[in-house]
Amino acid sequence: MSYLIRNVSVLGGAPVDLVVRDGVIVDSADGTEEVMDGTGLIALPGLVDLHTHLREPGREDAETVLTGSRAAALGGYTAVCAMANTNPVADTAGVVEQVWRLGREAGLVDVQPIGAVTVGLGGEKLAELGAMADSAAAVRIFSDDGMCVHDPRLMRRALEYVKAFDGVIAQHAEEPRLTQGAQMHEGDVSARLGLTGWPSVAEEAIIARDVLLAAHTGARLHVCHVSTAGSVEVIRQAKARGVRVTAEVTPHHLLLTDEAVGGSIEGTAPYDPVFKVNPPLRTAEDVEALRSGLVDGTIDVVATDHAPHAAQDKECEWAYARPGMLGLETALPIVLHTVGDALGWDGIADRMSRTPARIAGLDEHGHTPVPGSPATFTLIDPQARFTVDPAALASLSANTPYAGMELPGKVVATFLRGKRTALDGKAAA
Amino acid sequence: MIKHLLSAADLDAVTATQIHDIAAEMATVAGREVKKLPTLRGRTVVNLFYEDSTRTRTSFEVAAKRLSADVVNFSAKGSSVEKGESLKDTAWTLQAMGADAVVIRHPASGAPHRLTHWVHGSVLNAGDGTHEHPTQALLDTYTMRSRMGKVEGLNVAIVGDVLHSRVARSNALLLHTLGAKVTLVGPPTLVPPAFGSLTPSLGVSYDFDSVLPHADVVMMLRVQKERMNAAFFPSSQEYYKRYGLDSARLRRMPDHAIVMHPGPMNRGVEIAPEVADSPRSTIVEQVANGVSVRMACLYLLLGGRS
Ligand SMILES: [Zn+2]
Numbered sequence: 001m002s003y004l005i006r007n008v009s010v011l012g013g014a015p016v017d018l019v020v021r022d023g024v025i026v027d028s029a030d031g032t033e034e035v036m037d038g039t040g041l042i043a044l045p046g047l048v049d050l051h052t053h054l055r056e057p058g059r060e061d062a063e064t065v066l067t068g069s070r071a072a073a074l075g076g077y078t079a080v081c082a083m084a085n086t087n088p089v090a091d092t093a094g095v096v097e098q099v100w101r102l103g104r105e106a107g108l109v110d111v112q113p114i115g116a117v118t119v120g121l122g123g124e125k126l127a128e129l130g131a132m133a134d135s136a137a138a139v140r141i142f143s144d145d146g147m148c149v150h151d152p153r154l155m156r157r158a159l160e161y162v163k164a165f166d167g168v169i170a171q172h173a174e175e176p177r178l179t180q181g182a183q184m185h186e187g188d189v190s191a192r193l194g195l196t197g198w199p200s201v202a203e204e205a206i207i208a209r210d211v212l213l214a215a216h217t218g219a220r221l222h223v224c225h226v227s228t229a230g231s232v233e234v235i236r237q238a239k240a241r242g243v244r245v246t247a248e249v250t251p252h253h254l255l256l257t258d259e260a261v262g263g264s265i266e267g268t269a270p271y272d273p274v275f276k277v278n279p280p281l282r283t284a285e286d287v288e289a290l291r292s293g294l295v296d297g298t299i300d301v302v303a304t305d306h307a308p309h310a311a312q313d314k315e316c317e318w319a320y321a322r323p324g325m326l327g328l329e330t331a332l333p334i335v336l337h338t339v340g341d342a343l344g345w346d347g348i349a350d351r352m353s354r355t356p357a358r359i360a361g362l363d364e365h366g367h368t369p370v371p372g373s374p375a376t377f378t379l380i381d382p383q384a385r386f387t388v389d390p391a392a393l394a395s396l397s398a399n400t401p402y403a404g405m406e407l408p409g410k411v412v413a414t415f416l417r418g419k420r421t422a423l424d425g426k427a428a429a
Numbered sequence: 430m431i432k433h434l435l436s437a438a439d440l441d442a443v444t445a446t447q448i449h450d451i452a453a454e455m456a457t458v459a460g461r462e463v464k465k466l467p468t469l470r471g472r473t474v475v476n477l478f479y480e481d482s483t484r485t486r487t488s489f490e491v492a493a494k495r496l497s498a499d500v501v502n503f504s505a506k507g508s509s510v511e512k513g514e515s516l517k518d519t520a521w522t523l524q525a526m527g528a529d530a531v532v533i534r535h536p537a538s539g540a541p542h543r544l545t546h547w548v549h550g551s552v553l554n555a556g557d558g559t560h561e562h563p564t565q566a567l568l569d570t571y572t573m574r575s576r577m578g579k580v581e582g583l584n585v586a587i588v589g590d591v592l593h594s595r596v597a598r599s600n601a602l603l604l605h606t607l608g609a610k611v612t613l614v615g616p617p618t619l620v621p622p623a624f625g626s627l628t629p630s631l632g633v634s635y636d637f638d639s640v641l642p643h644a645d646v647v648m649m650l651r652v653q654k655e656r657m658n659a660a661f662f663p664s665s666q667e668y669y670k671r672y673g674l675d676s677a678r679l680r681r682m683p684d685h686a687i688v689m690h691p692g693p694m695n696r697g698v699e700i701a702p703e704v705a706d707s708p709r710s711t712i713v714e715q716v717a718n719g720v721s722v723r724m725a726c727l728y729l730l731l732g733g734r735s
Binding site: 183186190192194195271312316317 | 515516517535536537538539540542543545546557558559560561595598621623624626627
C-alpha cells in the first residue's frame with residue numbers, strides 16, 4: 001500500500017506532501033496512492049518507548065505482546081522496549097527471542113526485548129547477557145526493572161561486562177533498605193495517610209553511586225523513571241563531568257503529585273490504587289524539576305513505564321495493590337500538556353523518538369519523515385482534544401489515572417515501514 | 430449528617446461535641462438495671478475485624494447491643510489477600526447480609542475508605558494500619574472533657590511512636606478541631622518533621638522534660654518492641670530513660686494534669702507501673718468511655734436515617 005499525505009507539517013514546518021511507497025518516504029507521487037488530508041496535522045518520527053511492560057509471558061490476562069502493540073501504535077509509537085520482569089523472567093536467549101518473535105507476528109510496532117541483568121531478577125548472579133545480545137532479539141538494554149541491582153559489586157560487573165557489545169544497564173534506582181514497606185512518597189501526605197514513606201534519597205543515593213560506577217568503568221548507564229529533584233541534580237552533575245549516563249522520566253511523573261493519593265484530583269478518592277506507582281508520585285517541586293530537567297536535556301527521554309494490571313490487582317486495599325499505570329495511549333498528550341510549549345515539536349521528537357532510538361540502538365527509528373527516510377512516523381492533530389475513557393483503550397487493562405481527563409493532541413495515524421498501523425483510533429490488527 | 434466515620438478529620442467541632450453530648454447521655458444507660466435502648470432495633474451492625482483486637486471489637490459489640498442492633502462478628506484474620514477473598518468480595522457478602530453499618534479494623538491504611546466504594550451502609554473505621562482510629566480520639570477527648578471540664582485550650586502532649594500510631598494521628602486532628610494545642614513528643618525517628626504539617630500550629634519536640642511543665646494532658650503511646658530491631662531507637666532502656674513516663678516525670682507535670690494511654694500498655698517500656706495505676710491516670714475510664722462514645726457514633730450514623 002502507498003499513501004499520499006497532503007499538506008502535512010513535518011515537525012511543525014511549512015506544509016508539504018508526504019509520499020509513502022515501499023516502506024520509505026519518496027519524492028513524488030505516481031497517482032496510485034491512497035490520499036489522506038494532512039491539513040493541520042503534525043508529522044513526527046514514530047515514537048520509541050524505552051520502558052514498556054507487556055506482561056507476556058505470564059500475565060496474558062493483563063496485557064499481551066499483541067494488545068500492548070495495539071496500544072503502542074494508537075499512542076503513536078513505532079517501537080517499544082519490553083521490560084524483562086515477565087514470568088518467566090526474560091533472562092535467557094530463549095525468552096527474549098520468544099518476546100521478539102511475538103512482536104514480529106503482531107507486526108504493529110518493533111518490540112525490542114530488554115534482558116534481565118540478574119537471573120530471575122534475584123540480584124545475585126549475572127544472567128547470560130552475552131547470549132541475549134547474540135540472540136535473534138539482539139538485546140542491548142539490560143534491566144532488573146521492578147528491582148534495583150543494589151549490590152555494588154554486581155552492578156560494577158554488569159556495567160563492565162556489557163561494554164563488550166555496547167550494551168547499557170538500565171537501573172531501577174531504589175535502595176531497598178530505605179524503602180522497606182514503602183507505599184508512597186515520604187512526606188506530608190504519607191504522614192497524613194499513615195502509609196510508609198519511600199524517601200527521595202533512596203533513589204538519589206543509588207543514582208549517585210551508579211554514576212560513580214559508570215565513570216569508573218567507562219560504561220553506559222541509563223537511569224529509569226527519575227522521580228526527584230535531587231536525582232535530576234545528581235545526573236546534571238554527572239553529565240557535566242562527562243559520565244556516560246542517560247535518564248528517562250515518565251509522563252505521570254511530569255504531571256501528577258503525591259497529593260493525588262490523598263484524593264486531591266476531582267472525581268477521585270483517597271487511597272485509590274490507580275495512583276500507586278514505583279517510584280511513587282512525588283511533590284510539586286519534584287515535578288517542576290523534572291520538567292525543567294527534560295527541557296534542558298539533563299533528562300534525555302520520556303519513557304512510559306506502561307504497566308498494565310488486571311482489575312483484581314488494583315481493586316483492593318492500597319497496600320496490596322500492584323504498582324503501575326498504563327502509559328502508551330496517553331503519553332504524547334500528557335507530554336504536550338505538561339512541557340509541549342517548552343519543548344516544541346523538535347524537542348518532542350528528540351525526547352520521544354530520536355534519543356530513545358539511539359539509546360536502544362534501533363537504527364530504523366527516530367528519523368524525521370523526509371524523502372529517503374524509512375516511512376516510520378506518526379501524524380498528530382494538535383488542535384484535537386480527547387477525553388480519556390479507560391474502557392475505550394486498546395490495552396487489556398484499564399488502570400489509567402487519567403479517566404475523564406480532557407487532554408490535548410490526538411494521534412491520527414501511525415506508520416511503521418510504510419504500513420499504516422493505526423488510523424483514527426483503530427489499530428491495523 | 431455524616432454517613433461514614435473514616436477519619437477524625439471528617440468531624441467538625443459541632444459534630445464532635447454532639448457526639449460527646451450523646452455519649453454523656455448514653456453513659457447513664459450503663460448505670461441502669463436494663464442496659465438497653467431500642468434505638469437500633471432491626472438494624473444490623475457487622476464487626477469486620479482483620480486484626481485481633483478483643484478490646485475494640487468488644488467495645489463496639491457492647492455499644493451496638495445496648496442500642497438493640499443485631500451484631501454479626503465477621504472475623505477475617507490475616508490479610509484478605511492471604512485469605513484468598515478480596516475486600517471487595519467480602520463487601521458484597523456483607524451487602525447481601527443487609528449490613529446497615531460495617532465496623533472495620535484492618536492492617537492496611539485506607540482499607541475503610543476503599544470499603545465505602547463497595548458497601549451501601551455506613552463504614553466506621555475501628556483502626557486502619559498506621560492511619561487512624563477516630564473513635565479512640567473521640568473517647569479520649571470525651572475523657573478529657575469529663576476530667577478537665579473542657580477540651581478547648583488544653584495543652585496536650587502525645588508521646589512516643591507517633592509515626593506508627595493511628596491514635597496519635599486521630600487525636601492530633603480532633604484536638605486541633607476542638608481547639609486544643611498539641612505537641613508531639615518522641616525521638617526524631619518516630620516523630621518525623623512531616624507530622625508538623627498534620628494540622629496548623631502543631632508542635633513537635635524531642636525533649637520530653639521541657640514539655641512536661643506545660644502539659645494539661647500527657648498521652649502516652651504504645652511502643653512496639655520490633656521498632657527497636659528496625660533501629661528507631663537503640664534499646665528499650667534508653668527509650669524509657671528519654672521518653673518513658675516515670676514518677677519523677679509525673680511530679681514535673683502540673684498538679685491538675687492527667688495521664689492517658691490507649692492501651693494495651695507496656696509497663697516499664699513507655700510508662701512506669703505506679704504511674705499507670707496512679708489516680709491521675711485515666712486508663713480505666715478510657716475503656717468505659719469507649720462504649721458510650723461508640724454508642725453515640727452508631728446512634729448518629731444509623732439512628733437518624735430510616
Ligand atoms: Zn521500575
